Amino acid sequence: xxxxxxxxxxxxxxxESLKELNKAGGIVxxxxxxxxxxxxxxxxxxxxxxxxxxxxxxxEKYEYCGSVEEHLVRFNSTECVKGLLQYGGxxxxxxxxxxxxxxxxxxxxxxxxxxxxxxxxxxNIKILHLTxxxxxMMMSRRTTGQFFYWRATxxxxxxxNHQQDHIKLAWEAFEYCYTTLHNIHYLESNVWMKERYxxxxxxxLSLRPVxxxxxxxxxxxxxxxxxxxxxxxxxxSGEDANSTQNGKVQANAPKNSKRITERWKHFxxxxxxxxxxxxxxxxxxxxxLDNELDYLNSMEHVYGTNI
Numbered sequence: 001x002x003x004x005x006x007x008x009x010x011x012x013x014x015x016e017s018l019k020e021l022n023k024a025g026g027i028v029x030x031x032x033x034x035x036x037x038x039x040x041x042x043x044x045x046x047x048x049x050x051x052x053x054x055x056x057x058x059x060e061k062y063e064y065c066g067s068v069e070e071h072l073v074r075f076n077s078t079e080c081v082k083g084l085l086q087y088g089g090x091x092x093x094x095x096x097x098x099x100x101x102x103x104x105x106x107x108x109x110x111x112x113x114x115x116x117x118x119x120x121x122x123x124n125i126k127i128l129h130l131t132x133x134x135x136x137m138m139m140s141r142r143t144t145g146q147f148f149y150w151r152a153t154x155x156x157x158x159x160x161n162h163q164q165d166h167i168k169l170a171w172e173a174f175e176y177c178y179t180t181l182h183n184i185h186y187l188e189s190n191v192w193m194k195e196r197y198x199x200x201x202x203x204x205l206s207l208r209p210v211x212x213x214x215x216x217x218x219x220x221x222x223x224x225x226x227x228x229x230x231x232x233x234x235x236x237s238g239e240d241a242n243s244t245q246n247g248k249v250q251a252n253a254p255k256n257s258k259r260i261t262e263r264w265k266h267f268x269x270x271x272x273x274x275x276x277x278x279x280x281x282x283x284x285x286x287x288x289l290d291n292e293l294d295y296l297n298s299m300e301h302v303y304g305t306n307i
Contacts, residue, residue: 002231004067005222007094007101012053013040021054028052037113041120044103048123051095066094073097100220111183118192125196126220129187132202133289134177134276136264170275177280184286201287206257209236 011017015036022030022039028046030039046052065071065080072078074093095101117125132140187197198219204212209232210224217224238254277284 003228004070005098005100007051007091007098009047009053009091009101009103011106012043012047012103013105017054018043026054037116040113041116044117045120045123047095047101048120051092053091053095055091066090066097070094070097100222109179112186114187115190115192127187127193127197128216128219129183129197129199130202130205131180131184131199131287133264133287134173134280134283135268135273137202138172138176139264139268166271166275169272170279173276174279177276177283181283181286203261206236206260209233209257 018027018036018039021027021043027039027043029042034042043053066074068078071080075081111129114127117123184199187193188199190197198216200212200216210229213228213232214224235254236257238256240256240259283289
């Protein structure tokens with residue numbers, strides 16, 4: 001969201017937001033028989049064709065004003081005066097000045113749905129698939145960062161039925177790993193997708209942020225400028241792995257991205273790792289992941305009993 005050449009949309013396909021948008025008549029051409037996947041593609045089509053969109057949860061760096069140049073064209077002034085702006089409409093106006101729209105999507109479990117994009121003939125679409133180690137990925141989807149939540153509604157407690165909790169844990173790990181493997185195989189074997197798909201790992205982004213960003217920009221046939229490299233270096237070379245500023249979590253606060261790849265190992269339950277490795281062996285091989293148990297057993301501060 002630091003690149004003014006890109007129109008950045010955060011989670012435009014969130015299932016609840018999509019339903020509300022459709023209910024309000026915000027998706028052109030929708031009908032009662034359309035599935036959620038159909039609605040996503042209809043919405044994407046109208047975004048790409050005429051920039052008709054709803055505001056997303058996270059605003060970009062330039063907020064509703066856009067870049068200085070865009071604001072000058074729109075309002076004959078370089079000063080960002082929010083009183084001139086219309087909520088929602090500003091996203092649409094700025095979008096018309098930009099050639100590339102970026103959508104951050106984490107709600108598509110079945111990536112075969114993406115193939116509906118082929119029907120949008122005028123769009124030049126590229127897909128970046130960000131993957132992550134199963135354990136920290138599932139930890140990150142929990143409100144308090146703990147792996148042993150189940151659907152974000154129940155958790156392991158002293159009064160829990162641990163056998164049932166372990167079954168839930170194993171099923172969640174299996175479900176994620178199976179779906180991820182299926183998606184990778186589907187996308188990497190699809191002829192139409194071959195030149196449009198790039199798979200990256202969270203570890204690559206964390207350990208080599210600038211080099212990986214250059215890979216992404218080359219894939220998009222764009223140039224990673226020196227200014228953007230400097231911003232990226234600043235944001236990923238902080239002292240701590242957390243994105244905090246004045247004691248509060250901030251999306252754009254500098255953090256030490258290299259520490260993120262190891263940080264989860266200080267908090268995870270050993271049983272969680274054992275379960276993940278037992279049901280996700282094929283995904284571990286695909287990602288080239290090492291067995292973590294020996295490393296975890298050497299750490300005194302790991303939660304749980306050593307094996």
